[in-house]
Amino acid sequence: MEIDQLNSRIRSCSKCRLSETRTNAVCGEGDRDARIMLVAQSPGENEDEEGIMFIGPSGDVLDDLFDNSGMERDKIYMTNLLKCMLPDYRKPKQNEIETCSTYLDEEIEIVDPDILVPLGYYSTRYLFKKYDLSFDATFSDMIGELVLADDKKIYPLAHPASLLYDDSFEEEMKTHYEKLTDLLKPCRWYDICPMKRFYEEGKIERRWVELYCKGDWQSCVRYQKEEKGEYHPDSMLPNGEIKEELESIGDKR
Ligand code: SF4
Known part of the structure; x- marks a missing residue:
């Protein structure tokens, strides 16, 4: 070998x-x-x-x-x-x-x-x-x-x-x-998370998915809120920032 x-x-x-x-x-x-x-x-x-x-x-x-x-x-x-x-x-x-x-x-x-x-x-x-x-x-x-x-x-x-x-x-x-x-497994919310959809549609950069959803998902603000059952809009990025363009995309669906 x-x-x-x-x-x-x-x-x-x-x-x-x-x-x-x-x-x-x-x-x-x-x-x-x-x-x-x-x-x-x-x-x-x-x-x-x-x-x-x-x-x-x-x-x-x-x-x-x-x-x-x-x-x-x-x-x-x-x-x-x-x-x-x-x-x-x-x-x-x-x-x-x-x-x-x-x-x-x-x-x-x-x-x-x-x-x-x-x-x-x-x-x-x-x-x-x-x-x-x-x-x-x-x-x-x-x-x-x-x-x-x-x-x-x-x-x-x-x-x-x-x-x-x-x-x-x-x-x-x-x-x-x-x-x-x-780091060996993705976030348990990934399949239903809007970030997955936004990434696949080219609306957010790869780094969000790689560093959070398939990386350090415990530090994701969305993950933390999801675990506590707290409201968080689709337009909220994993670091807690609001990206307004995503709001209108999420709202249309
Ligand atoms: S954005 Fe956060 S909550 Fe959504 S799949 Fe990625 S790590 Fe999980």
């Missing part, structure tokens, strides 16, 4: 200086038909020793976050931006990212996930650049914000290991990881 051939190139790679200090180059793992791909920055010490992704304390935190959200490891594909450990946990250098990210690009092409979930600053910056998205907010403001990129969605999250150093944002992180399961 294509991915096996790619992994064998990764395991024997010596394209950059990190090959001199690693024990194992760590390949991606998981469902090769996954709709979600997690992209961490680089292997840690345990991963480097065993050649396996997300083991040791950070793997335990990830498993807890998944258990809490109902997500299963084998339903997603997990990989790294850099396949080899960084000595002394230093920051990655730009030339290392440029050299190694060709493997990630190949993985994205082969697995072809719908949703890319970069974990941490460097993976997020890389994916935003790859898809020509502006990267002008601070990373902490981007965490948990779903973004549309060509035929993919990008959902940046904090790396699970960050909870090992500071657990004050554990609840926030749990909420963000819980949304991973939401």
Whole structure:
């Protein structure tokens, strides 16, 4: 299989200086038909020793976050931006990212996930650049914000290991990881929602449907009102804005 051939190139790679200090180059793992791909920055010490992704304390935190959200490891594909450990946990250098990210690009092409979930600053910056998205907010403001990129969605999250150093944002992180399961299924109101009809008729942009109805539908104002049985006009967009042109269209039907 294509991915096996790619992994064998990764395991024997010596394209950059990190090959001199690693024990194992760590390949991606998981469902090769996954709709979600997690992209961490680089292997840690345990991963480097065993050649396996997300083991040791950070793997335990990830498993807890998944258990809490109902997500299963084998339903997603997990990989790294850099396949080899960084000595002394230093920051990655730009030339290392440029050299190694060709493997990630190949993985994205082969697995072809719908949703890319970069974990941490460097993976997020890389994916935003790859898809020509502006990267002008601070990373902490981007965490948990779903973004549309060509035929993919990008959902940046904090790396699970960050909870090992500071657990004050554990609840926030749990909420963000819980949304991973939401992203796998559309809003339960989608089939009867006027937004579906407006989109199919070309009256609203694709981003409304992709980012809300088939994305983070829990944050949709229409969804929230629907769940509470509160009135909301057809002309109300998922973010709560009223688009008056839609009012007249809805009224005619
Ligand atoms: S607009 Fe909101 S309520 Fe309607 S289908 Fe989309 S997410 Fe659900």
